[in-house]
Amino acid sequence: MAKEDLKKVFCDTLIEMASADDRICLVNSDSRKYTATQDFDKAFPERSFDVGIAEGHAVAMAAGMAKQGLTPVVAIYSSFLQRAYDQLIHDTALSDLHAVFAVDRAGMVGADGETHHGIFDATFLSEIPNMTVLCPSNFAELRTMLDRAVNEIKGPVAIRYPRGGEGNYKKDSGRQNLVVLREGADITLCAYGTMINNVLDAAEILHEQGIEARVVKINAISPLYDRDMREVIGKTKAMLVAEECAGVGCMGQRMAAILGWNKISPERLELCNLGKAFPAQGTVEELYREFGLDAESLAKKAAEVLR
Numbered sequence: 239m240a241k242e243d244l245k246k247v248f249c250d251t252l253i254e255m256a257s258a259d260d261r262i263c264l265v266n267s268d269s270r271k272y273t274a275t276q277d278f279d280k281a282f283p284e285r286s287f288d289v290g291i292a293e294g295h296a297v298a299m300a301a302g303m304a305k306q307g308l309t310p311v312v313a314i315y316s317s318f319l320q321r322a323y324d325q326l327i328h329d330t331a332l333s334d335l336h337a338v339f340a341v342d343r344a345g346m347v348g349a350d351g352e353t354h355h356g357i358f359d360a361t362f363l364s365e366i367p368n369m370t371v372l373c374p375s376n377f378a379e380l381r382t383m384l385d386r387a388v389n390e391i392k393g394p395v396a397i398r399y400p401r402g403g404e405g406n407y408k409k410d411s412g413r414q415n416l417v418v419l420r421e422g423a424d425i426t427l428c429a430y431g432t433m434i435n436n437v438l439d440a441a442e443i444l445h446e447q448g449i450e451a452r453v454v455k456i457n458a459i460s461p462l463y464d465r466d467m468r469e470v471i472g473k474t475k476a477m478l479v480a481e482e483c484a485g486v487g488c489m490g491q492r493m494a495a496i497l498g499w500n501k502i503s504p505e506r507l508e509l510c511n512l513g514k515a516f517p518a519q520g521t522v523e524e525l526y527r528e529f530g531l532d533a534e535s536l537a538k539k540a541a542e543v544l545r
Contacts, residue, residue: 256281261307263285267290295325297330298325334368335393338397345431346517348520348521368393372395374457421450422453424474425478426504427480428456428470428493464499471497481509481510484512490511506544510530510539
């Protein structure tokens with residue numbers, strides 16, 4: 239059996255759900271092999287559609303299917319979903335249609351290089367009205383969030399997950415919009431997706447230095463609610479937000495705006511992301527170090543914020 243990774247978990251879970259619900263369909267854009275959805279094709283050939291390398295058409299088709307009462311799930315790379323931005327807005331979100339987007343390879347992907355890093359979807363999906371954006375951190379959360387996306391949440395939903403497997407964090411908090419994983423009085427460290435593993439490791443490094451970090455995991459990066467942001471900041475006076483995405487319009491900026499509107503801004507705020515850069519080729523670990531998103535760099539930055 240192939241080594242389990244996030245895309246295999248996605249396909250296995252979707253097959254299980256489709257066995258109980260004949261409205262669920264799968265849409266691909268010449269990416270069956272790469273999104274690991276061949277098993278769905280075999281199980282439900284009459285409910286699996288491949289439109290070729292035409293991502294805009296895939297999203298428009300999914301919108302039409304949703305309009306007719308089906309539940310389309312579009313399996314697509316983050317970087318390729320950029321090609322369907324217009325269809326996401328005008329064909330899907332404008333009519334608040336219930337289509338699910340399984341956004342594979344969200345974040346940095348390593349050796350595939352500049353063209354394949356999924357570093358923009360967290361921003362461009364979050365700015366679309368009616369769109370819910372979920373960020374699982376492990377296999378269990380991906381299963382839970384896919385169930386939420388298909389069976390509970392109304393309107394368009396995106397589930398973004400990175401290439402590869404899971405880290406040390408394996409608990410399932412997928413039914414909560416945010417969860418506090420660790421209490422601390424000195425600084426709040428905030429992240430979503432698998433970046434939470436780096437943040438938890440950074441908190442442990444800080445603990446060894448006598449700094450107690452509060453760790454908050456965001457599961458739904460859109461929409462963001464005022465009440466959730468109040469819970470994020472807690473009683474700490476400093477906050478660091480770590481994201482594997484472009485800096486402009488990132489979640490950290492949106493969080494800071496909401497906190498400012500509610501007059502509960504932290505005294506010190508540090509946003510750790512990719513800025514305005516196209517990450518080059520390299521392993522994910524190498525790229526984390528280059529952009530200061532590895533645990534050691536995050537701990538160092540948090541300590542500097544507190545000085």
